[in-house]
Amino acid sequence: MIKAVRGTRDLLPPETTLWNFVESAVRDVFRAYNFQEIRTPIFESTELFARGVGEETDIVAKEMYTWEDRGGTLSNKFGEFLDWAEKNRGSTGPINTPKIVDEYFTAEGWKGQSLTLRPEATAGIVRAYIEHKLGDRGLNKLYCIGPMFRRERPQKGRYRQFYQIDAEIIGPPSAGSESPARDAEVLEMLATLLDRLGISGWNLELNSVGCPKDRAAFNEALRKALDPVRDKMCVDCQRRAVTNPLRVFDCKVPEDQPIIDKLPRISQFLDEGCRKHFEAVQEILTKVGVRFSLNDRLVRGLDYYTRTAFEFTHGALGAQNAILGGGRYDGLSEALGGPAAPGIGFAIGEDRLVMSLQESTSAEGVVKKPDVYVAPLGAGMDGEAARLARELRRHDLVVDLGDENFRLKKSFEAATRAGTKYILIVGENEVKADAFALKNLATGEQVSVPRAELPRRIQE
Ligand code: AMP
Numbered sequence: 001m002i003k004a005v006r007g008t009r010d011l012l013p014p015e016t017t018l019w020n021f022v023e024s025a026v027r028d029v030f031r032a033y034n035f036q037e038i039r040t041p042i043f044e045s046t047e048l049f050a051r052g053v054g055e056e057t058d059i060v061a062k063e064m065y066t067w068e069d070r071g072g073t074l075s076n077k078f079g080e081f082l083d084w085a086e087k088n089r090g091s092t093g094p095i096n097t098p099k100i101v102d103e104y105f106t107a108e109g110w111k112g113q114s115l116t117l118r119p120e121a122t123a124g125i126v127r128a129y130i131e132h133k134l135g136d137r138g139l140n141k142l143y144c145i146g147p148m149f150r151r152e153r154p155q156k157g158r159y160r161q162f163y164q165i166d167a168e169i170i171g172p173p174s175a176g177s178e179s180p181a182r183d184a185e186v187l188e189m190l191a192t193l194l195d196r197l198g199i200s201g202w203n204l205e206l207n208s209v210g211c212p213k214d215r216a217a218f219n220e221a222l223r224k225a226l227d228p229v230r231d232k233m234c235v236d237c238q239r240r241a242v243t244n245p246l247r248v249f250d251c252k253v254p255e256d257q258p259i260i261d262k263l264p265r266i267s268q269f270l271d272e273g274c275r276k277h278f279e280a281v282q283e284i285l286t287k288v289g290v291r292f293s294l295n296d297r298l299v300r301g302l303d304y305y306t307r308t309a310f311e312f313t314h315g316a317l318g319a320q321n322a323i324l325g326g327g328r329y330d331g332l333s334e335a336l337g338g339p340a341a342p343g344i345g346f347a348i349g350e351d352r353l354v355m356s357l358q359e360s361t362s363a364e365g366v367v368k369k370p371d372v373y374v375a376p377l378g379a380g381m382d383g384e385a386a387r388l389a390r391e392l393r394r395h396d397l398v399v400d401l402g403d404e405n406f407r408l409k410k411s412f413e414a415a416t417r418a419g420t421k422y423i424l425i426v427g428e429n430e431v432k433a434d435a436f437a438l439k440n441l442a443t444g445e446q447v448s449v450p451r452a453e454l455p456r457r458i459q460e
Helices: 015-032 046-052 056-064 073-087 098-105 122-133 180-196 212-226 233-242 245-250 254-261 270-288 350-360 380-394 408-418 428-433 451-458
Strands: 044-045 065-070 113-117 140-149 161-170 202-208 308-315 321-329 345-351 372-376 400-401 422-428 435-440 444-451
Touching: 015 140, 015 161, 015 180, 015 350, 044 122, 044 350, 046 056, 046 113, 046 122, 056 098, 122 140, 122 161, 122 345, 161 180, 161 202, 161 350, 180 202, 180 270, 180 308, 180 321, 180 345, 202 270, 212 233, 212 245, 233 245, 245 254, 270 308, 321 350, 372 408, 380 400, 380 422, 380 428, 380 451, 400 408, 408 422, 422 428, 422 451, 428 435, 435 451, 444 451
Parallel strands: 372 400, 372 422
Antiparallel strands: 044 113, 065 113, 140 161, 161 345, 202 308, 308 321, 321 345, 422 435, 435 444
8 A cells, every 4th residue: 555655644624624724714814914925836946945044954954855856958958969960960160079068968957956845935935035026016925825845753743744824024124124013013913813713822932033243243152152061962963063053052852951051042142233123022012912921042943033033832732832933034035145125924834733723623613514415316316406406506505415326315324424404305206396305314304395495494
């Protein structure tokens, strides 16, 4: 038997109903904040993530699905070469070999390209922002929903293909993209969304990771503090201590935690501008009544974050307790070769959001059961039943449709399994009378209802 690949899974009904429920609430809430959808490709050039997310992050260093892609370009180039050779057959001129090699065999297309399944959405969205000059439109409020891929060790709440709901506010500084009001707006929107979904017991953890200037001083202090202790740490931290000390805070190894707890914190290194920005974010959140706690260990696993960084956690999730995370990335666009485009965004782990939702809501509770099961009875009745079902569906009723080859008992069983309230019998006598036997499966009550009255009777 061929099974789904490790770390991937099928989302089956009725659970998919919860996913749809989440996504439609997300679209409604985001709409109220004037966000619009963007859909970017699922794979991008590897360089985008290396430059955007950071070479030293776990995501780029260990978790990406990357491959060398040649696609059609190899044969295209070879085809072009053959065309050229054909055209020049018998030519007596000198053959410029280096030029041919350069043109047909070492050109970009021929060399192939390193591609990667997207491990996160922000880098792709910022790439699209730059490519399509979205900054010309002023402030962009964008969201996207889709699968991400990371080669992590699978466990409950951690998959190799997982889904994120991602939103970004990005634009030129002149459009106010740097303002702490945008950070607070994004955080307030998230609180509204979680409340709307009925997810209670979330905790917003907030930090400021400063700007590159603060970061340089902080990294220096970290390096110094790590120097005497790094030998006692895990191999990853030993490497991080040298290459990118900030990433030590991503470490999950229990033995390293007492050491990490004693390290300097970014909060001590924030410059005046970053401190003021962070205070303003907190002030607005307090004003709008969004509760939060400060956590100056929170640095998030991606290099591009500046200033505000945050996570929403939920008790019911166990070890993988972060439902969502995000932050500001004021230098990302420039790091990717674009214009200055400060931004703030987040990614909700949809798998985990659905898991927390399952605490309070069962998929069965959200699923809309069919209103009626239309049961054709006897040869030639499939067409009549289909016609009736079509009429009823036009009245927004959810209709399940049977098969004329089913005996009545089998139709009742199918209707019961589908969980419908009514079964509607379509037999020859009913069609002649243009009135149909409608039976309430819960009470057993059966009445004959004229065709025109059926939608109203079923809706009751
Ligand atoms: P990140 O992009 O790492 O900031 O992650 C944002 C959110 O995505 C996390 O808070 C998780 O809810 C979710 N997430 C990240 N990695 C995984 C994974 N491997 N499986 C399921 N959810 C994930």
